[in-house]
Amino acid sequence: MSAAPPGGPWEARVAAADWETIRSDLDSVGCALTPPLLTTAEARRIAALYRDDQRFRSTIDMNRYRFGEGEYRYFADPFPDPVLALKRALYPRLLPIARDWWTKLRRPAPWPDDLDEWLAMCHAAGQTKTTAILLKYETGDWNALHRDLYGELVFPLQVVINLTSPGVDHTGASSCSTNSGHARSHAAPPPSSPRRMA
Numbered sequence: 001m002s003a004a005p006p007g008g009p010w011e012a013r014v015a016a017a018d019w020e021t022i023r024s025d026l027d028s029v030g031c032a033l034t035p036p037l038l039t040t041a042e043a044r045r046i047a048a049l050y051r052d053d054q055r056f057r058s059t060i061d062m063n064r065y066r067f068g069e070g071e072y073r074y075f076a077d078p079f080p081d082p083v084l085a086l087k088r089a090l091y092p093r094l095l096p097i098a099r100d101w102w103t104k105l106r107r108p109a110p111w112p113d114d115l116d117e118w119l120a121m122c123h124a125a126g127q128t129k130t131t132a133i134l135l136k137y138e139t140g141d142w143n144a145l146h147r148d149l150y151g152e153l154v155f156p157l158q159v160v161i162n163l164t165s166p167g168v169d170h171t172g173a174s175s176c177s178t179n180s181g182h183a184r185s186h187a188a189p190p191p192s193s194p195r196r197m198a
């Protein structure tokens with residue numbers, strides 16, 4: 001029996017995505033979809049973690065901070081699989097896109113080839129808190145337009161994975177991303193197939 005690959009099935013799913021199309025979509029509309037990166041069972045397992053206080057370092061009531069209505073929790077370190085495996089698989093795929101964007105903006109691209117090196121740079125700059133979150137929305141909840149920044153060192157791309165199935169687990173809902181500084185935005189319902197990166 002052969003050993004499982006280091007990134008498990010998630011690394012293979014990330015690798016199987018059409019990264020040329022993803023890059024083109026990111027460049028043209030600011031967001032992109034992948035094929036499903038999680039199985040339904042994996043998505044449900046991650047969603048079920050929300051009730052496990054030991055998995056999270058803090059909980060945010062969005063209304064309290066005027067972020068919207070709803071709640072989210074910051075994962076504690078170490079991240080559960082597949083969260084960590086997906087971070088490791090996605091970073092080298094998104095890195096060339098981030099570097100290209102920064103080159104076009106005539107900015108130095110500070111990101112090293114290795115995710116652990118990037119995290120070490122963040123920690124050395126005092127950015128030591130985990131930033132991966134799990135959101136929970138109930139009927140009527142919403143999230144205000146915002147920028148997720150934590151400190152001076154930032155990575156310009158963010159990954160969002162829908163853990164529920166629109167039309168099965170809920171109705172309604174939409175997602176919107178804007179490109180600040182440009183007169184364009186993109187709004188769309190969540191992907192009909194859950195577990196995709198957006």
